[in-house]
Amino acid sequence: DLHSFPTRRSxxxxxxxxNELTSDEAWWIWNDAESKEMxxxxxxxxxxxxxxxxxRLNLNIKYCNHYLKYASRESVEDQNRIAEVRWIRAFHIxxxxxxxxxxxxxxxxxxxxxxFLPRHEIYAWLVNELKDLTxxxxxxxxxxxxxxxxxAQLLLARIYLNADVYNAxxxxxxxxxxxxxxxxxxxxxxxxxxxxxxxxxTTDSNFxxxxxxxxxxxxxxxxxxxxxxxxQIYQDGLYAQSYASSMMLIGANRCQGxxxxxx
Numbered sequence: 001d002l003h004s005f006p007t008r009r010s011x012x013x014x015x016x017x018x019n020e021l022t023s024d025e026a027w028w029i030w031n032d033a034e035s036k037e038m039x040x041x042x043x044x045x046x047x048x049x050x051x052x053x054x055x056r057l058n059l060n061i062k063y064c065n066h067y068l069k070y071a072s073r074e075s076v077e078d079q080n081r082i083a084e085v086r087w088i089r090a091f092h093i094x095x096x097x098x099x100x101x102x103x104x105x106x107x108x109x110x111x112x113x114x115x116f117l118p119r120h121e122i123y124a125w126l127v128n129e130l131k132d133l134t135x136x137x138x139x140x141x142x143x144x145x146x147x148x149x150x151x152a153q154l155l156l157a158r159i160y161l162n163a164d165v166y167n168a169x170x171x172x173x174x175x176x177x178x179x180x181x182x183x184x185x186x187x188x189x190x191x192x193x194x195x196x197x198x199x200x201x202t203t204d205s206n207f208x209x210x211x212x213x214x215x216x217x218x219x220x221x222x223x224x225x226x227x228x229x230x231x232q233i234y235q236d237g238l239y240a241q242s243y244a245s246s247m248m249l250i251g252a253n254r255c256q257g258x259x260x261x262x263x
Contacts, residue, residue: 014053015095057092064089065109083136084147088127093118094155097122120170130156140193144226145234150192157185200255
């Protein structure tokens with residue numbers, strides 16, 4: 001993920017760049033030209049991040065399509081894997097829809113150039129796919145680093161929540177018609193197997209952490225806590241290492257000339 005353009009940055013990092021650097025929530029001190037353009041809301045179609053995320057998302061979708069074409073479908077485990085890869089593909093297609101007004105919808109392995117579709121057509125495909133996956137994915141995930149039914153429900157809720165934007169140019173769309181769907185899917189997740197764990201942690205100064213604050217503690221590897229997470233990327237710093245994820249966020253707080261961390 002860290003090698004030559006345009007696939008030199010991992011998808012999760014690029015999603016963070018495009019969502020956060022263009023908002024008021026992040027101020028970037030690294031000197032990359034593309035970062036500064038996005039951070040100052042001054043980018044064009046030649047910005048390498050915009051090109052890179054488009055390429056990376058589509059590349060990962062092609063990987064999914066390749067798997068779905070050749071994977072075995074004989075056992076229950078095979079069927080679980082098929083459903084999980086379909087969800088991963090839908091997740092990437094969601095980001096294409098979210099970030100581009102027109103995007104390709106590639107659902108089969110092909111060497112042909114894709115047709116670009118408007119957002120509302122991709123939205124309709126995603127809703128149907130995720131509704132089906134709420135039945136195809138296992139009710140309880142197979143392992144803590146795989147996805148289950150809740151992943152489809154949560155992504156569907158997220159899409160419903162912003163449906164008016166995705167259907168802005170859909171002549172048949174009824175405004176706010178998807179909001180109840182967002183509520184229903186959110187309730188399904190909240191009442192599912194991923195309930196929030198609250199341990200009533202109190203510090204020496206009698207400060208009590210809220211349930212929301214406890215989501216960001218360093219205990220997410222514990223079996224009694226990890227059930228909070230619906231889709232997570234394993235990264236322990238020993239067996240699974242990367243310059244993306246939390247390492248990128250930590251490193252982004254330092255630039256040349258600052259006092260070394262060990263001083």
